[in-house]
Amino acid sequence: MIEHLRTVRQSAKTIALVPTMGYFHAGHLSLMEKGRELADHLVVSIFVNPAQFGPGEDLDKYPKDLERDRELAEKTGADILFTPDADAFYPHGYESFVVLEDLPHHLCGIHRPTHFRGVATVVTKLFNIMAPTFAIFGRKDYQQLMIIRKMVRDLNMPVTIIDAPTIREPDGLAMSSRNSYLTPAQRVQALGLINALENARKQVGDGELDTKALINNAKFLIDSHPDTQIDYIDICDPETLETIDKIEGMALMALAVKVGTPRLIDNMMLCPPGIG
């Protein structure tokens, strides 16, 4: 891949990278479209990264359809689809990892303690291989986006991180490869996530600034569905991800909820009256 991109660089001035775990939906394709617009050459990677899954998570079950993904990536303008093999990526004796000291200790990182070490490591490896000009990430995985931005800044990585908005189903459910695990009944219950976020946004717009009250209302909306189990609901500073008690500026509400077995995440910016 390194050799190939060396040749590509003789004619392409800029390379965009879209890292993914595959099983594409319109959210992935929107990142590819952005990459296509920005750069001369578009690389899309598919890698279900074992280093970012904890014990008992869905590494072995993660949905796959490489043939369909290949067609969609090609149609969307990808020049290369990079699908490394896990054993080649982490050969026997592999021991180097990238660890951030603070940002991973909030939100999802509390419940998935090794997840962001795996994310930061795989993204660093991809950046080292591709040396992309741009790398595009979705705001759906907000904490991941912030961690990658911070890592790039802290370690002087010569890449520009571009973010892209969350693409949703017509009824508001954030698109996710994991939505394919949902039964029809769970699919309806999964709307609890977006309903809770929308409700909080509206309440904040109406002047409710106490995060405990907002979180309790969100809990109530999600718990009203029988198959949901809340991992966390938090309202935090959008830069530091520190939990806040009172909304005084833009704030991020983020949540993770198991709906049946699949664990779904979503987030939304909350904007108090008179700001933004």
Ligand code: AMP
């Ligand atoms: P994944 O394959 O789930 O690891 O996601 C690969 C990239 O797609 C990440 O940057 C995600 O944030 C992004 N992504 C996933 N779902 C969405 C969505 N619904 N809208 C926009 N981007 C998304």
